[in-house]
Amino acid sequence: MATVLRRLARFSQTGLSAHRKNGWSFALPHSVSNHRNSSTSSKIKVDLDSNTGIAVMRFQSPPVNSLSLDFLTEFAISMEKLELDKGCRGLILTSAQPKVFSAGLDIMEMYGKSPERCSEFWRAVQEMWIRLYGSSMVTMAAINGSSPAGGCLMAISCDYRIMADNPRYSIGLNETKLGIVAPFWFKDTMMNTVGNRETELALQLGHLYSSSEALKIGLVDRLVPEDKVLSTAMETMANWFTIPDHARQISKSMMRKPIIDKLLASREADIKNFVSFITKDSIQKSIGMYLEMLKKRKA
Amino acid sequence: MATVLRRLARFSQTGLSAHRKNGWSFALPHSVSNHRNSSTSSKIKVDLDSNTGIAVMRFQSPPVNSLSLDFLTEFAISMEKLELDKGCRGLILTSAQPKVFSAGLDIMEMYGKSPERCSEFWRAVQEMWIRLYGSSMVTMAAINGSSPAGGCLMAISCDYRIMADNPRYSIGLNETKLGIVAPFWFKDTMMNTVGNRETELALQLGHLYSSSEALKIGLVDRLVPEDKVLSTAMETMANWFTIPDHARQISKSMMRKPIIDKLLASREADIKNFVSFITKDSIQKSIGMYLEMLKKRKA
């Protein structure tokens, strides 16, 4: 949290890019994104249309929108900014990369890193979920590609999910398939979406659901052709905007606050758990072998 | 509670109307209903058939069976009487008004009233739910008309719901649409009926479900032609009566007691919340404007 706040402070000193006529769009200035990444482009593009009150966040971190510390920090900063902007009532998450919404947590953040760095990373993962699941905005995932693990978490933390009707795209919490375990707040979010029994199967089997399977169990709310995903989200948002914000926000909070509070109450323990697990020799070795395999596959 | 008990005491002093041959029916005597309302007729008609053990409660408070303090007090008194009557094993709620089961809480009880009166009203709303959701009788809603907000709460507090198969009738907790928020025990009852995810959508959007949508999500259990709603409830009740009462009651209590206890533990705070919200100038102004609009619509 301290880290994110420090970054937020740094960010607000450097200022944002210029406002457009109706709304604004921004990319993080280099001073923020450069200190960790040589890429000069930001990982998330945000466009707010002040006519509609809808912000679109496009993930543009090639190749697969992995949730790196830089990505997550940008995400938290963008969320903070949008929450404070009275002209913004709704947020749509979508991907600018082909075939993938987000591939989930960046495995490079878990390999050969110091415990301090792992801890900072995990705090940023928590922060992403806390801000998104508890957002006062109407949040929608326009899922225009596959969405495993952390990508699935982002999607199910929104208020509504529209997915491209493409049998090659899948979504799910597939952690067990990789020998790791989704933390309890991933599980809680999944349970609140598809219920206890389906979550039991989903987590034990690490099942990746095809788009039509996902619709059937309620993991996503609607399937549309790929080129209609974003526009359908926009139209659906208009319907949600007919509800007075204040009443909707209290209703949402009533549903979601209990499980957010659960994480807030055990946040440090959850970080400790993650760090002690991920820094184990055996786990580091497994990840190393997995990365070797990936390299060979590419070659 | 104290108020309801005082009213119950007053009620039992004045006595009830005569018993019929097989069972009884009653209407509240004037001394009870008159002190608040000039209407000489009672708002709820209760008929108990001691041959079948089934009581039918007909809501007859024109035009839309609004849940006023008088209505709720009559309801609590009737429930108390039926619970104590060993000849009564089941209760069917239905409407004697055309096209509506109940329109929910009476908005006039929330406009221009003293905090004391608002507090008394809210306690009566709580009391209705506590008695109905925790009833030892088999309770069924014969939903022969629309059933928004508090009307929906009454329906989902029963053990079983049979609704008229009429696409013009709708049911749901639509509070957010009016800029207000369903309290946590409305939410808990809804969650226990349709699950977490559907409740999240239902409450955030204040969605009114058509009868067929309601069946699909499990908000009602069965659709039948309008003229069969009551008779189907009677037939279904006969099936429930094959189960020994005592075992069924303990099973029911095991399922429902936890969320009733939640309200009992925070009943006064819940009343305070309601009163402080509803007596706000801004809210009173909104209600006033809403009532003006209704008047104009009629004219």
Add this chain to the structure above:
Amino acid sequence: MATVLRRLARFSQTGLSAHRKNGWSFALPHSVSNHRNSSTSSKIKVDLDSNTGIAVMRFQSPPVNSLSLDFLTEFAISMEKLELDKGCRGLILTSAQPKVFSAGLDIMEMYGKSPERCSEFWRAVQEMWIRLYGSSMVTMAAINGSSPAGGCLMAISCDYRIMADNPRYSIGLNETKLGIVAPFWFKDTMMNTVGNRETELALQLGHLYSSSEALKIGLVDRLVPEDKVLSTAMETMANWFTIPDHARQISKSMMRKPIIDKLLASREADIKNFVSFITKDSIQKSIGMYLEMLKKRKA
């Protein structure tokens, strides 16, 4: 617990039957099963195939695999043994009796028995559930016959349920129909399987679901022809085995531990409840009449 442990101790002193080439199978030696039952055969046959890592437990306690104290003790011993066997990753429960998976708790254990014996019996019922619901193995019920009450509990305590597609076989917690009540942990297990609303109906009505109804509400996961039940379980198990055990086990525990802990925290109170209920004169009289009726039916 103490009793089960004593029995386990006795059991391990007497030793097990010989191992087969690839895996083993055992039947409890007489010294264990005889002291309560004159039958020389064991009530459960266990076969572990160490090639596949799958153990099959066949219930062979005629006529209907009632859960007697002896049966439950054998079950606990077998579970203990399999959990400790590193060659065993999965367990399939099925019946060697025609037309029935298990008829549930043995009513003879509840009739004319001392409070001490009733207490020992109930502890063994709890132990069965704690071991099965919390098993680290992949557990599957190959339901090749009817499965009421305690039989249903065993099935829903597994990770996956495959049932014979036979309309004459039924499954459900039908306790209320007999005038008794499923304890809270039966209820919790049911809720985790089919959700709150269906459990409310199921428990209040003591409903026995046909196989196709059971599939529809998610009480079982799959229907296959009767002669394919076991082989389908084997094939399904192979799919579950592709998931690393450790990650799957932690995920399972995350889902199930909370309700197991609830029973562990109130185990003695739960036993007291059962004993004081079952030893009541009125209940003993009811059971006696029920047994008389059964006798007459046979004659």
